[in-house]
Amino acid sequence: MISILLAEDQNMLRGALSTLLAMEDDFEVVQEVSNGEEAWEAIQNSPPDITLLDIEMPTLTGLEVLKKIREAKLPIKVIILTTFSKRHYIKDAMKHEVDGYLLKDTPSHELASNIREVIEKNKQVISPSIMNQLLFEQSNPLSEREVALLQLVEKGYTSQQIADTLFLSHGTVRNYTSEILQKLQKQNRTEAAFYARQQGWL
Amino acid sequence: MISILLAEDQNMLRGALSTLLAMEDDFEVVQEVSNGEEAWEAIQNSPPDITLLDIEMPTLTGLEVLKKIREAKLPIKVIILTTFSKRHYIKDAMKHEVDGYLLKDTPSHELASNIREVIEKNKQVISPSIMNQLLFEQSNPLSEREVALLQLVEKGYTSQQIADTLFLSHGTVRNYTSEILQKLQKQNRTEAAFYARQQGWL
DNA sequence: AAGATGAGATGACAAATGTCATATTGTCAT
DNA sequence: ATGACAATATGACATTTGTCATCTCATCTT
Structure with a gap:
């Protein structure tokens, strides 16, 4: 059984994703939270196998939660799930060895398979459009x-x-x-x- | 059986919502589209009982689709489903007798009951926070x-x-x-x- | 017809913004 | 120690932005 923590502040998406994931036989959505602080507390109290984090949430961003997880060296997989493909978000996530960076544009049915890739094969999953962007984007000339x-x-x-x-x-x-x-x-x-x-x- | 057309451009949310709604025994998600034009075509070809429309979509916005439906006097219920509580969006939707205006912040389990309110009781459903905003918002002083x-x-x-x-x-x-x-x-x-x-x- | 109102224009002035040449200071490599 | 460099500062100047009083002209009102 794969235990999942879902952190997303948009209620409708969170609820729908939770339902969707719970339909998979090998998944268990053990916790659902709507901000970063709750996510971090939940992670400490009862660590899941994997956590799906939105970036732009109240109190702590998903990236900040990722950072805390890595600093505490917790053996938890992390997938960032976001609308934004901003370069510095991606860079920041990569720096902290994120296991997945998926856009909310990803078809929902791919989410489950991506989670299995991460958990079972230790793979890193990245949305194709992000990959593309990383390759072609002109970099920020500003200090x-x-x-x-x-x-x-x-x-x-x-x-x-x-x-x-x-x-x-x-x-x-x-x-x-x-x-x-x-x-x-x-x-x-x-x-x-x-x-x-x-x-x-x- | 209540037939539903779902128009939403964010793949993950659309997929998840579709699955969620399909779980209700009296609902049938007959069509899923990701932009306004497809929505309008689908509506003409095989009119559903109700359509859930995102506002900010490619080609036609949800509000434009709503307008077309009303102009064609089609007997279809329309719920606008959006992140944005911008005053002019709301006004525009109201002007075209929208049956529901829900924020994506609405808990997902309320969606089904809201749909039933609209279909079975002919009610108009509005997110409470929107109501609040309409009451307290200072109006735009700019010409x-x-x-x-x-x-x-x-x-x-x-x-x-x-x-x-x-x-x-x-x-x-x-x-x-x-x-x-x-x-x-x-x-x-x-x-x-x-x-x-x-x-x-x- | 006379007055009120509102959209838009003008010109003069003050303040903020943008340009440029030049200076100071600290750090780093040799 | 010396020179190269980056970051920051100064001052003089031109342009743009913001303020204000006043003007024109069309439209409404009574």
């Missing part, structure tokens, strides 16, 4: 500092507010902004932020 | 012009580009911007756009 800056630009911070937040001088913020515009070939910081967000760099 | 302007601001257009796009003068665009900042009590247009988007006004 961490620059990403942070653009995230504040998006919210409408003034240069001075950005400077205060990032502990930089007013002038430096404007220099960095200027750099960003060069790199991305944009005309102003708002356009740059919009573009960077589209590219999944923020 | 259409202002909304259009902010949508361009978001993308990083300059005042001049906005002027060209909306067929206004440079100065007028800046006057309108100034008005918006007053209304929303913000410091600059990017912040105003960010806020307005958060409020679901864009």
